[in-house]
Amino acid sequence: MTIHNLGYPRIGDFRELKFTIEAYWKGEKTLADLEAQAREIRYNNFQTQIAAGIELIPVNDFAYYDQFLNMSTLLGVIPQRFRQDEYDVEVAFRMARGRAPSDDEICLPGHDHQPNKSKAGFACAMKKWMDSNYHYIVPELYDDTEFKITDTRLFDEVAEALALKQDGNNIDFKPVLIGPVTYLYLAENVDNVIPKLNRLPELLEAYEQVLLKLAEQGINWVQIDEPILGLELDSEWQRALVDAYHVLKVPPVKILLATYFETLGDNLELACQLPVAGLHYDGVRGEAQLNDVIEQYPADKVLSIGLVDGRNIWKTDLNAAVEQLQGAKAKFGDNLWIAPTSSLLHVPVNLEVEEKLNPELKNYLSFAKQKLDEVKLLADVLDGKGDEKALADNAKAIADKKASKLVNNAEVQTRMAKLDEVALERAAPYAERAVLQKAKFNLPLFPTTTIGSFPQTAEIRQARRQFKAGEISEAQYIEAMQAEIRDVCERQERIGIDVFVHGEPERNDMVEYFGEQLDGYAFTQFGWVQSYGSRCVKPPIIYGDVSREKPMTVFWSQYAQSQTDKTMKGMLSGAVTMLNWSFVRNDQPRETTCNQIALALRDEVLDLEAAGIHMIQIDEAALREGLPLKKSDWAEYLRWAVKSFHLTTSGVANDTQIHTHMCYSEFNDIIESVAAMDADCITIETSKSNMKLLDAFVNFEYPNEIGPGVYDIHSPNIPTVEQMVGLIEKAAKLIPAERLWVNPDCGLKTRGWKETEPALTNMVEAAKVLRKQFAEQVKSA
Structure with a gap:
């Protein structure tokens, strides 16, 4: 049974990335300083996950500003006002903020761009990621948009991760990409001349090139996130998902299709039939349909189930989770994978450093680092080798919380x-x-x-x-x-x-x-x-x-x-x-x-x-x-x-x-x-x-x-x-x-x-x- 993760907080244990980026924007640190800090954070994140027993570790979950923005620069979706002869990180910062440290003049909305004076322009729009409080930079699609690999950071970070593989350490790395259909669905079609779905074949060509390059680097599994599977899609967008993954099944990598934050609803049959090697399902927010997914998904494929909540900070009821997964374990055997429900970027990094929380309350909580331990313990218990004391301690914490006077206030009730x-x-x-x-x-x-x-x-x-x-x-x-x-x-x-x-x-x-x-x-x-x-x-x-x-x-x-x-x-x-x-x-x-x-x-x-x-x-x-x-x-x-x-x-x-x-x-x-x-x-x-x-x-x-x-x-x-x-x-x-x-x-x-x-x-x-x-x-x- 494979233990994996969908994403880890990128800010650093104490917001190191925030402070370095802001110093860079102010001109107080160099790009080399920023890149060094980023490498250190990625390395520490890898080591944390390795120490927790995570066997398939995400790559490309890191971003200086936004993971969705990373996809735009990777795919060449850069508005004309920000394009330049050679891509560099300041292009992404301009897209997000409207300017970069090297800019001295600003091109504002409604004004003609003056490339000789400034590379800056008005920022791209920003929206909430699904129903979370994380924001993504909205891609802008124009009639002259051409999908082509522009930003090579993904491949650089994959190489950086693969260098950590050693004989006997039983770890591998799994690049994470925003899915092509989710990307198109959430993009803004600025000119409104070319319908978004008409762009899908060209976009898929770029995705194929990305997957081929990853395969050449030695990557076996790629996680592709398609959370729009949790939406109520019309037949055109459902068909787009079918078309997309019949194209992407060709490159020599295995695709783990990830959906989260909701049930699959009417997309259940569609998701179970897509030609991918595996499906990840959020068993917390999608609990109402979990048994249907287990029943309908083919046993010869990988089914990854998340019962450790990536969106909240409460301890998982591991005994209840074990019960929920017994049927899946019996059906899928080693094809059952265990993970958090979603990327852990939505929760704080480490509960261990919290010294001022009420000890009783702290006993009810679990942050990103601790959730990795929960995933490992859950998988071990399902494999018949779990720590019985840890499982008993978990059960006591769950029971104590229900009866706690800290939680229940008679006057309010x-x-x-x-x-x-x-x-x-x-x-x-x-x-x-x-x-x-x-x-x-x-x-x-x-x-x-x-x-x-x-x-x-x-x-x-x-x-x-x-x-x-x-x-x-x-x-x-x-x-x-x-x-x-x-x-x-x-x-x-x-x-x-x-x-x-x-x-x-x-x-x-x-x-x-x-x-x-x-x-x-x-x-x-x-x-x-x-x-x-x-x-x-x-x-x-x-x-x-x-x-x-x-x-x-x-x-x-x-x-x-x-x-x-x-x-x-x-x-x-x-x-x-x-x-x-x-x-x-x-x-x-x-x-x-x-x-x-x-x-x-x-x-x-x-x-x-x-x-x-x-x-x-x-x-x-x-x-x-x-x-x-x-x-x-x-x-x-x-x-x-x-x-x-x-x-x-x-x-x-x-x-x-x-x-x-x-x-x-x-x-x-x-x-x-x-x-x-x-x-x-x-x-x-x-x-x-x-x-x-x-x-x-x-x-x-x-x-x-x-x-x-x-x-x-x-x-x-x-x-x-x-x-x-x-x-x-x-x-x-x-x-x-x-x-x-x-x-x-x-x-x-x-x-x-x-x-x-x-x-x-x-x-x-x-x-x-x-x-x-x-x-x-x-x-x-």
């Missing part, structure tokens, strides 16, 4: 039992509320605001570190944060922004900050997970019933409001986002956990209102992210997600204005639910799409106020006044001007002041231009 008594609608409809709010806030046409956070400077981070380390007192820390709040208020006053935010200097992360103040949440020291590029997050762990002991934001919001006569927005993260960006307990429905969080936030909203904060933004950036992969399951999720938002907001007065923010989402399929949330104003990301994402709100005739983002905060590019005016002019053709706000796409935490201040100055100037331009039109209306 009593409040949840009375949930039906809470009114879930605002007292008046939006049309009536809007009249009251307009009179109360007295804002100009095209009011300007930001999404919440301002640059987290080195001074802010240092003060936070010093406070956590006990090097400064709480009073000193508070004064430092208040000084930052005063500074951002002065900057906003100087720039001329209409609705202020306090900048969130005291917040480490939009979910972590709140979770740290809620019972039922726990936090790690080093539990970092890659979100995109060098951006790592430390997801909270929701281990038990959630409640709020005391106000979380009122002190800071009150102080900020005292510094200005302008309206100060209160800023909260929404319950659905806090759920979707956390590691969630797996012993009760997600809806129940979400409603517990919403009740805690409801208390916070009412406390903010009582403290004089009458404009409150509740960010639900991850609402769409939580959609199940199968559309047939969407309605139920959206029902309870919208209910949780109402639970948070419905108690405020009619003249209190509720905002929400959603970033990097496609709204067409969920617009009815977004409208049903009934926020007085929603801010959304639209600059990268050139206002295209606004179409959903127009087609639906969205009735409330909208702030379509006018510049991309993930790029260091500084937008011009003319560009932002142009974007809002497009929006004003679709949405009445009196319902439009002007704001960035998202929070400004990751930007520096040297980019932020001129960008916001231009944004305010753009609003002034628009007010003059539309004044008469609105007046006559």
